[in-house]
Amino acid sequence: MNAAGKKVLIVGTESDDPFAIDVGAFCRQETDIADILSLKTFANSEFCPRFISNEKDTSDIGHKLRDTVVVMVSTGASRDSRNELAWRNLLIARGAKDNGAESVLLVEPDLFFSAQDRGPRPEHGKVDRERDVLDYKKFDGQPFTSFLYAQALALSGVDAVITVHNHSTSVQRLFKSEMPDGFMNLSPAEVFADYIRNSTVAPSLRSGKGLLMCAPDRGARSFVNQVHKELGVPNAGLLYIAKQRTDERSVASLVDDESPNSVEAIDGRDVIVFDDMVRTGGTIKECCRLIKEAGAGRVVFFVTHFYSSPEVRENLHNPVLDEIVTTNTIPCILNRDMQGRLRKKMTVLKIEKWISRYVLEFLGRSTEHLAPPLYTVDMSSKNPRWRGAN
Numbered sequence: 335m336n337a338a339g340k341k342v343l344i345v346g347t348e349s350d351d352p353f354a355i356d357v358g359a360f361c362r363q364e365t366d367i368a369d370i371l372s373l374k375t376f377a378n379s380e381f382c383p384r385f386i387s388n389e390k391d392t393s394d395i396g397h398k399l400r401d402t403v404v405v406m407v408s409t410g411a412s413r414d415s416r417n418e419l420a421w422r423n424l425l426i427a428r429g430a431k432d433n434g435a436e437s438v439l440l441v442e443p444d445l446f447f448s449a450q451d452r453g454p455r456p457e458h459g460k461v462d463r464e465r466d467v468l469d470y471k472k473f474d475g476q477p478f479t480s481f482l483y484a485q486a487l488a489l490s491g492v493d494a495v496i497t498v499h500n501h502s503t504s505v506q507r508l509f510k511s512e513m514p515d516g517f518m519n520l521s522p523a524e525v526f527a528d529y530i531r532n533s534t535v536a537p538s539l540r541s542g543k544g545l546l547m548c549a550p551d552r553g554a555r556s557f558v559n560q561v562h563k564e565l566g567v568p569n570a571g572l573l574y575i576a577k578q579r580t581d582e583r584s585v586a587s588l589v590d591d592e593s594p595n596s597v598e599a600i601d602g603r604d605v606i607v608f609d610d611m612v613r614t615g616g617t618i619k620e621c622c623r624l625i626k627e628a629g630a631g632r633v634v635f636f637v638t639h640f641y642s643s644p645e646v647r648e649n650l651h652n653p654v655l656d657e658i659v660t661t662n663t664i665p666c667i668l669n670r671d672m673q674g675r676l677r678k679k680m681t682v683l684k685i686e687k688w689i690s691r692y693v694l695e696f697l698g699r700s701t702e703h704l705a706p707p708l709y710t711v712d713m714s715s716k717n718p719r720w721r722g723a724n
Contacts, residue, residue, distance in 0.1 A: 337403045337697040340436055343385075344405040345371040347422040348414065353665050353686055354407035357441065360690035360704065361405075371426065381418075383426045385433055397434035404430040405693060406492075408442045410664045412672075420446045420483065424490040431491035437515065438491050441693060443498040443663035443685075444639050445509075446483060451502040453478030459504035480505050484512040496692060498522060498663050498685075499638040501553065501610040518692065522661060523557065525688055525709050526636050527564035530606065532707070534719055535659065535681070538604040538631050544569035546595060546605045546630075550587070550621040551577045558608045561636075571595045573605065575621050587617075587624045601629035611639040615649030626654040639663050642672040651675045657719075661685050661709075668712055677714040684710045 344361055346354025349368040358367050372384045387398050394400070408423050410416060427438045452459035454470055458478040480502070487495070494515040499522055500506060509517040530536055530545075539545040547570055549558040555574060562572055574593035578586045589597045605625045612618060612635075622633045633656050640646075640660040650658060657679045666672050673680050688708035694701045713720050 337437070337699070339401075341402045342405060342697060342699075343370055343399070343402055344407065345426065347373070347406065347408045347419050347426060348411055349373055351407065351409060351411065351665070353409045353443075353662065356684075356686035357405075357407050357690050357693065360687050361694055361699075362703070373422075381422060381425060383422070383429050385429060396432070399430055399433045399435040402430075402435050403437050403439065403697060404435045405439045405441060405697075406430075408440060408446075410444060410666060412666045412669070416446050423492070424486055427487065427491040435491070437493040439494045439496065439515075439693070439696065440487065440492045441496045441689065443661075443689065445495070445497040445500050445505065447479045448500055448502050448505045450476065450479035451504040453481075460507055462503050481508050484509050488512045488514075494518070494696070496520065496689070496696065498661070498689070499557070499610045516696075518696065520689070520692055521557070521560055522638050522685065522688075523560035523564045525661070525683060525685060526561050526608070526659070527566075528707060529659065529683060529709070529711075530561075530565055531567070533711075535634055535657065536604040536606060536632065538602070539567060539570065542569070543603050543631070544571060546571050546573045546600060546603050548573040548575060548605050548607045548621070548625065550575050550607050550609055550617055552590075554609050557610065561608060571599060573600070573625075575624070577617055577620070587620045589624075597628050600625055602631060604632040604634070605630045606634045606636055608636045610637070611641065612637050612646055612650075613641045613643065615646040619649045619652055619654065622652070622654040632656045634659060636660070640667045642667055642674070642676075647674045647676055655679070657681065657717075659683065662712075670714060673714070678716040678718075680714065681717065681719075682712040684712055 344358040344363050346367045354367055372386055375381050406426055430438050452473050454474045494513050495509055496518045498520045500519045506519055536545050547558050547562050549555040572594040574590040575587050576590040607621055618635055625633050635655055636659045638661055659681045662668055662682050662684045668682055670677050691701045691704050
């Protein structure tokens, strides 16, 4: 996408979306997103977005967005479902292109339909392992929805996508094939490493005991290694956990034979567990139980996408887990009611500024005004670390 010399408009799929508003502000857009795009709904409940223009200006009808790059910021919301927000994406992108926009960039930190990344046939999703009959059966009767979503976005006019920590290699491959100007999957490893380095979240990092950085399953190891490299601290070690599924919703954890550190290395050290998302919390609870029983100091869970379901709140409200650090890719996690009892041990890193840096770089614009840190910390006063340096 070549945005040199083009006008850039940043909009949201909800007029009061704080994430989209912040991205606009960090990208130095002076006009509020609500004054650029009208998100109206007809009496028959049909959604009809409209890019706002001077009602008396009858020139250039249908071409008001000529030489303009539209950046559409789409996040989860408490009022509209992900299905509704996905449909809004399609109509807003088409509205931009039907009115002359040069290109459309979708910024969707938690990419919709990524869990539906495979289908019931071999051509439905390419993953980094051999799919067996049980994996095909898991998707039997379902649509290959993530592919449909990528195709629909491209058809509606989306030229490029920026997302955060998408775990699916299948989704990454198909979006790269459908997006003519690119698919950028940002890793929050640099954000997490910076927070660990500059906060009190892991006291043993500075006490001489050292820190252990833990992958709760094989799929998380690559990301844990990224954070470990970004942190660059000699006394930070790696711990790999293997999980054994006992039934559809239960797992058992043990230290993997391939782990750089053994179970004996846990005693007296703080341990940070990393993952891309949490939907039930069962695996994380079991992993943290193993670590705590092995003599760990603080056990902290760093997760990029936090789905605040009743099951998650119940599983993670457990003394084996001392703190949760997440991002606001799903902005409703900032709501104390959504945090529930977990608010006493929850820290949210707001990453609009960090994402804005990549948006501006993608558009070929200056990022010099974005001074570090590239995130802000949101923490309840109920959190024991609130009164100290957080």
